[in-house]
Amino acid sequence: MHADNWANKAKQEGYRTRAVYKLDEIIQKTKVLKKKQNILDLGSAPGGWSQYVKKKSPSSEIFAIDILDMEPLDGVHFFLKSIEQINEIDQIHSIKGSFGLVISDIAPNITGINAVDIENIYELNCLTLDTAVEYLDKSNGSFIMKTFQNSMLKNLRKKMELSFKIVQTFKPAASKKQSGEIYLYGAYK
Numbered sequence: 001m002h003a004d005n006w007a008n009k010a011k012q013e014g015y016r017t018r019a020v021y022k023l024d025e026i027i028q029k030t031k032v033l034k035k036k037q038n039i040l041d042l043g044s045a046p047g048g049w050s051q052y053v054k055k056k057s058p059s060s061e062i063f064a065i066d067i068l069d070m071e072p073l074d075g076v077h078f079f080l081k082s083i084e085q086i087n088e089i090d091q092i093h094s095i096k097g098s099f100g101l102v103i104s105d106i107a108p109n110i111t112g113i114n115a116v117d118i119e120n121i122y123e124l125n126c127l128t129l130d131t132a133v134e135y136l137d138k139s140n141g142s143f144i145m146k147t148f149q150n151s152m153l154k155n156l157r158k159k160m161e162l163s164f165k166i167v168q169t170f171k172p173a174a175s176k177k178q179s180g181e182i183y184l185y186g187a188y189k
Contacts, residue, residue, distance in 0.1 A: 043107075063077045065083065
């Protein structure tokens with residue numbers, strides 16, 4: 001299997017994953033990355049998104065959480081925990097409500113059974129959304145989340161619209177054309 005252009009570019013630029021270019025495109029369009037802010041990366045392994053935001057916003061405090069281990073990154077606080085355990089992490093819980101940006105490239109393991117996969121994706125997306133809303137700064141926080149085009153996407157967007165003033169959908173150029181993945185962006189202002 002050969003690496004695509006995005007994977008080659010990631011390797012040349014020292015990034016852990018090609019997914020950084022998906023995040024980069026969304027951040028370039030939304031201008032949500034500030035010079036200094038608290039950033040929460042949900043489902044962070046292998047660490048590409050945390051690596052990207054630390055490089056682009058070096059004075060930001062980045063907190064990453066995943067059930068999969070992640071190689072250490074300078075300036076990134078990583079916690080090997082599930083999203084359900086986030087309130088048990090004192091360093092994150094103590095600054096609840098102060099995050100300027102919550103990002104999530106998380107996806108469940110796919111079973112191949114369409115109805116099961118759609119439900120698992122929706123449940124994980126709802127958990128991620130609820131966590132973001134709980135931890136974001138309500139005056140100017142933003143949220144970027146991976147999801148998939150399926151029969152529950154409209155419901156997920158409606159749920160986001162109940163929390164955020166702005167909700168947008170992105171299909172970044174770095175996302176493989178055959179992939180059903182898309183990204184939702186929510187912002188309070």
